[in-house]
Amino acid sequence: MIQHPAFTVEPWAVRECRLHLDVLAQTESVFALSNGHIGLRGNLDEGEPHGLPGTYLNSFYEVRPLPYAEGGYGYPEAGQTVVNVTNGKLIRLLADDEPFDVRYGTLHAHERVLDMRAGTLVRRVDWTSPAGGRLRVTSTRLVSFTHRAVAAVRYEVEAVGQPLNVVLQSELVANETVPHLADDPRAAAVLEAPLVLEENEAADNGVGVMVHRTRLSGLRMAAAMRHEIDGPEGTRIEPDGGGDVNRVTVATRLEPGRSLRLIKFFAYGWSAKRSRPALHDQVVAALAAARLTGWDGLCADQRRFLDEFWAGADVEVEGDAEVQQAVRFGLFHLLQAGARLERRPIPGKGLTGSGYDGHAFWDTETFVLPVLTYTHPRSAADALDWRRSIQPLAEDRAAQLGLKGAAFPWRTINGEECSGYWPAGTAAFHVNADIADAVVRYVDATEDEAFERETALPLLVSTARLWCALGHHDAEGKYRIDGVTGPDEYSAVADNNVYTNLMAQRNLRAAVDVATRHLDQAEQLGVSLEEVAVWRDAAAAMFVPYDERLGVHPQSEGFTRHALWDFAATKPEQYPLLLHFPYFDLYRKQVVKQADLVLALHLCGEAFTPEQKARDFAYYEALTVRDSSLSACTQAVLAAEVGQLELAHAYLGEAALMDLRDLEHNTRDGVHMASLAGAWTGLVAGFGGMRAGQGLMCFAPRLPSALTRLAFRLRYRGRLLRVDVTPGAATYELLDGPPLTLAHHGEEIRLGRQPVTRPVPSPPFPRLEVRQPPGREPVPRRPRAT
Amino acid sequence: MIQHPAFTVEPWAVRECRLHLDVLAQTESVFALSNGHIGLRGNLDEGEPHGLPGTYLNSFYEVRPLPYAEGGYGYPEAGQTVVNVTNGKLIRLLADDEPFDVRYGTLHAHERVLDMRAGTLVRRVDWTSPAGGRLRVTSTRLVSFTHRAVAAVRYEVEAVGQPLNVVLQSELVANETVPHLADDPRAAAVLEAPLVLEENEAADNGVGVMVHRTRLSGLRMAAAMRHEIDGPEGTRIEPDGGGDVNRVTVATRLEPGRSLRLIKFFAYGWSAKRSRPALHDQVVAALAAARLTGWDGLCADQRRFLDEFWAGADVEVEGDAEVQQAVRFGLFHLLQAGARLERRPIPGKGLTGSGYDGHAFWDTETFVLPVLTYTHPRSAADALDWRRSIQPLAEDRAAQLGLKGAAFPWRTINGEECSGYWPAGTAAFHVNADIADAVVRYVDATEDEAFERETALPLLVSTARLWCALGHHDAEGKYRIDGVTGPDEYSAVADNNVYTNLMAQRNLRAAVDVATRHLDQAEQLGVSLEEVAVWRDAAAAMFVPYDERLGVHPQSEGFTRHALWDFAATKPEQYPLLLHFPYFDLYRKQVVKQADLVLALHLCGEAFTPEQKARDFAYYEALTVRDSSLSACTQAVLAAEVGQLELAHAYLGEAALMDLRDLEHNTRDGVHMASLAGAWTGLVAGFGGMRAGQGLMCFAPRLPSALTRLAFRLRYRGRLLRVDVTPGAATYELLDGPPLTLAHHGEEIRLGRQPVTRPVPSPPFPRLEVRQPPGREPVPRRPRAT
Numbered sequence A, B: 001m002i003q004h005p006a007f008t009v010e011p012w013a014v015r016e017c018r019l020h021l022d023v024l025a026q027t028e029s030v031f032a033l034s035n036g037h038i039g040l041r042g043n044l045d046e047g048e049p050h051g052l053p054g055t056y057l058n059s060f061y062e063v064r065p066l067p068y069a070e071g072g073y074g075y076p077e078a079g080q081t082v083v084n085v086t087n088g089k090l091i092r093l094l095a096d097d098e099p100f101d102v103r104y105g106t107l108h109a110h111e112r113v114l115d116m117r118a119g120t121l122v123r124r125v126d127w128t129s130p131a132g133g134r135l136r137v138t139s140t141r142l143v144s145f146t147h148r149a150v151a152a153v154r155y156e157v158e159a160v161g162q163p164l165n166v167v168l169q170s171e172l173v174a175n176e177t178v179p180h181l182a183d184d185p186r187a188a189a190v191l192e193a194p195l196v197l198e199e200n201e202a203a204d205n206g207v208g209v210m211v212h213r214t215r216l217s218g219l220r221m222a223a224a225m226r227h228e229i230d231g232p233e234g235t236r237i238e239p240d241g242g243g244d245v246n247r248v249t250v251a252t253r254l255e256p257g258r259s260l261r262l263i264k265f266f267a268y269g270w271s272a273k274r275s276r277p278a279l280h281d282q283v284v285a286a287l288a289a290a291r292l293t294g295w296d297g298l299c300a301d302q303r304r305f306l307d308e309f310w311a312g313a314d315v316e317v318e319g320d321a322e323v324q325q326a327v328r329f330g331l332f333h334l335l336q337a338g339a340r341l342e343r344r345p346i347p348g349k350g351l352t353g354s355g356y357d358g359h360a361f362w363d364t365e366t367f368v369l370p371v372l373t374y375t376h377p378r379s380a381a382d383a384l385d386w387r388r389s390i391q392p393l394a395e396d397r398a399a400q401l402g403l404k405g406a407a408f409p410w411r412t413i414n415g416e417e418c419s420g421y422w423p424a425g426t427a428a429f430h431v432n433a434d435i436a437d438a439v440v441r442y443v444d445a446t447e448d449e450a451f452e453r454e455t456a457l458p459l460l461v462s463t464a465r466l467w468c469a470l471g472h473h474d475a476e477g478k479y480r481i482d483g484v485t486g487p488d489e490y491s492a493v494a495d496n497n498v499y500t501n502l503m504a505q506r507n508l509r510a511a512v513d514v515a516t517r518h519l520d521q522a523e524q525l526g527v528s529l530e531e532v533a534v535w536r537d538a539a540a541a542m543f544v545p546y547d548e549r550l551g552v553h554p555q556s557e558g559f560t561r562h563a564l565w566d567f568a569a570t571k572p573e574q575y576p577l578l579l580h581f582p583y584f585d586l587y588r589k590q591v592v593k594q595a596d597l598v599l600a601l602h603l604c605g606e607a608f609t610p611e612q613k614a615r616d617f618a619y620y621e622a623l624t625v626r627d628s629s630l631s632a633c634t635q636a637v638l639a640a641e642v643g644q645l646e647l648a649h650a651y652l653g654e655a656a657l658m659d660l661r662d663l664e665h666n667t668r669d670g671v672h673m674a675s676l677a678g679a680w681t682g683l684v685a686g687f688g689g690m691r692a693g694q695g696l697m698c699f700a701p702r703l704p705s706a707l708t709r710l711a712f713r714l715r716y717r718g719r720l721l722r723v724d725v726t727p728g729a730a731t732y733e734l735l736d737g738p739p740l741t742l743a744h745h746g747e748e749i750r751l752g753r754q755p756v757t758r759p760v761p762s763p764p765f766p767r768l769e770v771r772q773p774p775g776r777e778p779v780p781r782r783p784r785a786t
Helices: A022-029 A183-192 A275-314 A321-337 A362-377 A377-389 A390-398 A432-448 A449-470 A500-517 A519-524 A528-541 A583-587 A597-603 A610-621 A630-642 A645-656 A673-687 B020-030 B185-192 B275-315 B321-338 B363-375 B375-389 B391-400 B430-446 B451-472 B498-517 B519-526 B529-540 B583-587 B595-605 B610-621 B632-639 B645-656 B675-689
Strands: A013-016 A036-040 A054-058 A061-065 A076-081 A091-095 A108-117 A120-128 A133-144 A151-160 A164-173 A195-201 A207-212 A218-228 A236-242 A247-252 A259-271 A315-319 A469-472 A480-482 A691-693 A696-699 A709-716 A719-725 A729-736 A738-745 A747-751 A758-761 B014-018 B039-041 B056-057 B061-065 B078-082 B093-097 B106-115 B120-128 B134-143 B150-160 B162-173 B195-201 B207-214 B220-230 B234-243 B245-254 B259-271 B317-318 B471-473 B479-481 B691-693 B696-699 B709-716 B718-724 B729-736 B740-744 B745-752 B755-758
Touching: A022 A061, A022 A133, A022 A691, A036 A133, A036 B039, A061 A207, A076 B745, A091 A151, A120 A321, A120 A738, A120 B363, A133 A236, A133 A275, A151 A164, A151 A247, A151 A275, A164 A218, A164 A259, A195 A236, A195 A247, A195 A275, A207 A247, A207 A275, A218 A247, A218 A275, A218 B498, A247 A259, A259 A275, A275 A321, A275 A709, A315 A673, A321 A377, A321 A519, A321 A645, A321 A673, A362 A377, A362 A432, A362 A673, A362 A709, A362 B691, A377 A390, A377 A432, A390 A449, A432 A449, A432 A500, A432 A691, A449 A500, A480 A500, A480 A528, A500 A519, A500 A597, A500 B207, A500 B718, A597 A630, A610 A630, A610 B696, A610 B755, A630 A673, A630 B106, A645 A673, A673 A709, A673 B061, A691 B745, A709 B610, A719 A738, A729 A738, A729 B120, A747 A758, A758 B709, B039 B134, B039 B150, B056 B150, B061 B207, B061 B645, B078 B519, B093 B134, B093 B150, B150 B245, B150 B275, B162 B220, B162 B259, B195 B245, B207 B234, B207 B275, B220 B275, B245 B259, B259 B275, B275 B321, B275 B363, B275 B709, B317 B675, B321 B363, B321 B375, B321 B645, B363 B430, B363 B709, B375 B391, B375 B430, B375 B451, B391 B451, B430 B451, B430 B691, B451 B471, B451 B498, B451 B519, B451 B529, B451 B645, B479 B498, B479 B529, B498 B519, B498 B529, B498 B595, B595 B610, B595 B632, B610 B632, B610 B740, B632 B645, B632 B675, B645 B675, B718 B740, B729 B740, B729 B745, B745 B755
Parallel strands: A696 A738, B696 B740
Antiparallel strands: A013 A108, A036 A054, A061 A076, A091 A164, A108 A120, A120 A133, A133 A151, A151 A259, A164 A247, A195 A207, A207 A218, A218 A259, A236 A247, A315 A709, A469 A480, A691 A696, A709 A719, A719 A729, A729 A758, A738 A747, B014 B106, B039 B056, B061 B078, B093 B162, B106 B120, B120 B134, B134 B150, B150 B259, B162 B245, B195 B207, B207 B220, B220 B259, B234 B245, B317 B709, B471 B479, B691 B696, B709 B718, B718 B729, B729 B755, B740 B745
16 A cells, blocks of 8 residues: 555645655556556656556557366457557666666655646656766656657756766667566466567667567557757767667766756557558657657647646545545546547556556446546547447357347457456446446437437447347246346346346436437337337336335345345455455355445436435445445445435545555556546535436535535536535536526526525435444545645 | 167177277277276277277376466365376287288277176177288276276287287386367376376386376376286297386287287276385285286176175166166166275266266265165265265365365365366355265165264264355244355356255254264264254254245246246257357256256155145256256156156156267266266166165155066165066065065055065156157157067
């Protein structure tokens, strides 16, 4: 875990004032830069030491075998793993024949700052080499939001106190040695040196280029670099290249106080189809465009892009400076993950690490896209257009499984199922309803007609067909979906999971709605009115089990009759439970890894009465251990809705600080996009009470005692809204766009040019007593006021 | 499939009149010889051609890695695979410089006969070599029932029509090349040449010895041979050895009509502990003993052993010659699998092939031991003593899983769990109740006091403890066992599987009974009266779900609410279903691979009324596809009990002929012990209606129309019984032992010296209409009268 205070608490930056080598991998994730196409981990410029060297291109992967002790029909035989591609951020430094390495010599100062308005990572070092030469290095790194293929570093080294002979080696390096990759020797063999060299052109003409391809997945990538160098007279520049290294060496002598400055532009491209020469030219052209813009131009564009983003997305929190920082940190990483997707997925860890093999999950649709839909809708559309693009593969998968429509993969990079454990993979069909839900949300938020016809309609039709293949009417006419896995990974393969059934119902209804409104296009997909009627009937008859004895909804049919987990006998070091207990034991007992029924209370709130929500929330609080990063934010939202405001604040803190405090001990592999989204969700959907759908945005704001103010901005149907909540009142303001009707605690308000203020009512019903499993209360924190 | 008539239909032999190379592997399994310690597949003497070369020693295995695409807590990391050990049955023949190979030259005649009274495999060949030399070979092979470590071959070659130069090479060969072993390259590496040479001593002193060890499992084995050779003057004998081959070469010239005869004795030993010299001496000593007995002595001992077996085990069938042959074939292989176990397991395929990796399953306790208990009880005791010997490992496994008592492995050789797919492995906890059931049955059948104290008590206590860890009382006091897998492998991880719950109930009651009767010994195992009371309460409150609407028992809770499998849309070539549909789909629908609820109707018959049995049987008939060899015999038993006698006869035929007709297309890997047992079960428990327990043996005989007589012998509590059933009457005869009370269709009969005859009543209730899934009716057959 990153011990507080690893980072200072500031509203617009994440600053590390001293280098902590023991958490180097974690900080590399936190300081990762990305634009959704290129991802650079926050590795030190000089490459070593490192936690995990990482440079990623969205959807550039290698195939790996998936082995099984006992195979089965329909098991995927091969998976995909994100590849650490050619490292372009590497700049080595030699001072008086001593390599600059923070593990040697004396490190007087070392600061790294992620600036969330500038979109840069700045590093400042003051170091004396073992030989006694002192130098200062300042580097500024960016991955451009405006030039999709381009990243750049401005690197400056200054001699301090005495002259220094300085050599910089700016490199492109492929097939870096990466720590531990896979237990399977076949997989390790494929992944150890994943890139096969096709071309290495040294920068004699100023541009160095390397082209590689993967062995099995058949993908080709190119990386190129060029430099602007500003140094004393006599500075010598020498390009060379060989094997997997392309290098420009800059040698000079620096008098005290003088510096050598190098600006490195580097560009990436990859393709499954384009030829080596085409890719070569593509990256060289990208460099030409970047150089035309220039370093200052890139920085200015970066800031402009972010200014516009923050204008529509910023969240202001008064009374909890950590959450203030964290919510912006989360929004910044979400933007980084989604800004320049262009029909590619948002992986669970974005492009910040190789965790989860670089796969995308339902996390994206259920946790990340709700934020981007209202803050940077283009990214949401891109991610869903990617789903649309892999629909043919999902249809093949459904056919392989004996189903109809499309069965989207549980985890994937290229669209093919990569899950090697079907009870917690293929059987978790809710991912299909989650995609449908994201589609409906996006259309509601944007009224994007073209998207509705070209993306939403086919996705909704194919997923509705899947549900009709998965469900059946029983003797009493109830529509059952048996033997599937819901969100909670401590249960699997159960009948009538409430979350799944309600989400499938919504999926079916949305398909009815959109197919009815676009009947011509729907007919081209083979949809008949008869089929639409089947969807309508299935939705209407959807079975939602209820335990009359306990007065709560079972997570799945029969769940509340299972034995309770023996929390009293579970030791603190036995969490996360999945590392200490067999799935067998977890699945058969009442113990919940992550919000499941409670997620249904949030996303399908209209299916529950307020009293049911309060009772259900209390029941599942006692069972939920939160061994997943996909839980605290949902618990925060529901806690707020049922009036447990202090508990909601505690969960919000946990969700918001997941990566900044490394609460799950795996930030080293990349930051958690879903949890980063959770800070926004906990604030906006939790304390803001925001729910939207069918053209109406509803709010039910209420603040916990520590917060004195919460203000947030949203984009909805061409409007830019600002909501400003204080303990006693909420003010709604239309910053841009035509008048809009919204709701405040159930009261409809027509919002025009004038801001509208309404009082915040007290919670309408008494709070139930709520307790968590012993030791599984929200992570304690002492929030600090701004 | 072996096309009829591959074998002649004879009462006491299995005879192949012509060699069919396309089914060579299947016949190697059918003709395998074993004594439970050594197993020799029916490979041709000269080694080639072969389907699968195989020589096995019970429990001699190598360790192999078990890989997982996604691992989990408690998954076994390593499995075990039976090793093809040193081949001692190999005798190559060279005639006038042409190797004897049935694929070349002209095969005038080739006959193989498995003689079930002699306990030998006899082969007669008449062959002309490509060069024109004609010869006759007669070989007789046996694996001794009386000398546990010894096998022998009498091999005779005769020149026909013209003189022949003949060379015999009698060999021990280790690390034979075996066809396809494993997909996993790591496993293949371990298993390709599993034996590491430690010693190869040529037979200069008349005895050739080889000692090898395995790489990972740390087991050592020795094989030795010596010969008696009878040939014309001038016959030269030359021993040599090197690498993995130990050879004796016999060269001679045979005049027409003259023959060369070689008797080869070979012996095996293995140990995890004993040294190379100790094992060396052990096998040499075994050879000395065998040679003292001599070939004729071995053959005479073999026949005596079998005479005694058949005197207590034979089943006579009139009206169905195929079943007559098959039931003896089955009993013979069961005896071969169990005769000289001495605390080793009976694998699913005995020692007849490497199928299922040589693992033992619940098949043994539930299908094989019921036969051996009443026909060769010493073997049942041995197999259960093996369970007792691995109890410490089972207790470790239970602890690893967070349970109490013992959790016996789903599949194993050495006692450690080898199942790589927990939903159909570890979760199938019924194996523990099956072991308990076999223990109770054995004690009931033998009144073996020492066994009860030393084996039954600890096994029953440890399994009862497991059930108490697995079950819990619900709010209404019902005792539930959630999330376990029953016998049917097309369902998994369900709540309150009726079979499991009833068998667990019986397990708990047996533990109460035996612990109460041996309280002192039980106390040494930590059993208190309080604990006994817990078992009693759990058994009394055991929940058995019942579907009131349909009037049938669901296989597991909720099963009858699941969608019915779409049999109409399932094509004939899509069976077995598990090769064409995902587990996901099979598990969530009403489709049954093998008797599950119906097995409960058989083994726990007292828990159901006759009407329930009839309704349940009819319900599950329509759902059961019999993609398992563990089903037809149970369906035969229940069909007979509910009065569906012709259907019972059809299922009996299928069970009985599983291997002789290769109905499941995998006899090549070894014969199915459970299905071989099924012929006896279908006849004795089916048409004989035999059920036993608590000192009372009950019969309810009724014959189908084709059978004119069924007679069988049983051993029970020191008695030897004979039951002789004709269509109208049943006669009970006590062949040995004191008087005994038994039951005939519910009427108690005191049986003394005089045979007692009783009429056979008509079935008491009208038969329900029964149908199977389309195309899944019992395999059609036209039974031939004797």
